[in-house]
Amino acid sequence: MIRLIVADDHPVVRDGLIGMFAADPDVEVVGEAADGAEAVRLAMALRPDVVLMDLRMPGTDGVTAITDLAAAGSTARVLVLTTYDTDSYVLPAIAAGATGYLLKDAPRDDLLRAVRAAANHESVLSPAVAARLMNRVRTPAPALLTPREHEVLTWVAAGATNREVATRLLISEATVKTHLLNIYAKLGANDRTSAVATAFTRGLLPPGPPGD
Template sequence: MTEPMRISIVLVDDHPVVRDGLRGMLESAGDLAVVGEASDGPAAVELVARTDPDVVLMDLRMPGGSGVDAITELTRRRIRGHVLVLTTYDTDRDIMAALEAGATGYLLKDARREELFAGVRATARGESVLSPSVATRVVSRVRADTTELSDREGEVLRLVARGRSNREIARTLFVSEATVKTHLTHVYEKLGVGDRAAAVAVAYERRLLGD
């Protein structure tokens, strides 16, 4: 009887003990096979070129070269396999950088054994895989990036950025202070902030106030 095809995996992590643990765990599944290990990004790129794995299980922050840089290079080379990030870092910056570089999925190292197995199998099929907390962050980030302020909300926020009080803004725009407060409430909700200073900071970061 012909044995089923096993999913080939390259492990990329700068900690040998982590790689050893992952190898033992993954190969206990029966249909998963580790075909190589690398301790940094550049070594991973060369190893993947030699072994042509189905899945690259990639950490992000490594002394010898970052995972994001490696993912970017693997994407540029149009490798056959797919990259699944496995890391302890769950900041918006890390998540979006990895996904934008070309990672197919993003799991955290506190994932359960079966969740990791399922994630590797799904990644091998080219399916997106995200830890629940990561998925929540991605959705929130996408919503934030696609949120637009109305013209009036933008006017109010620009005046806030100039240090104007609600009363001064109301006089400038010929509206009531209550209307100004309503506009600011909507601005806070759209930008995900709770006060004037944070709203201005986020607006500048997203270039909502112009140059």
């Protein structure tokens, strides 16, 4: 029996998924969550085999929840189920530790197979997401950012604020913000966290803090 938690902020979606899995004798839905924080709490308490995780939820989003589960030592496999297949969603989720990524228009049988595969520690990607990841791998990442943009992102990844980055690089905060906007556009990111996650995934950032 596969123990499953369903995390989605829309009650109708949760009810539909729970009803679908209720017809499968191999799956037991042991909990449901309306946001990422609740999903993490339930996963740590109920120890499911798989967490079916939406990404865009109020409060704690799906990527943060995946990261928190990994940090807490959860053994649950996280299968993302979302409507978004852009780089700014796919790459951070995979980098955070998601074992699979499906879109909500996936056929019922595909979703059932994906949950079983995730429970068996197998990775599952929708065809659109797999194609996107392949395209990213084939893109020469080092050419994406200018040397200055790379410096800015390296310090941001180390936890520096815009002011601290400006001080270290002897530039203005406004210039730092401009560089970050350019970085977001090039990496398909919408914030600092997703930009850093994407950069690590694509090999743009080395492990460890930057040197002075």
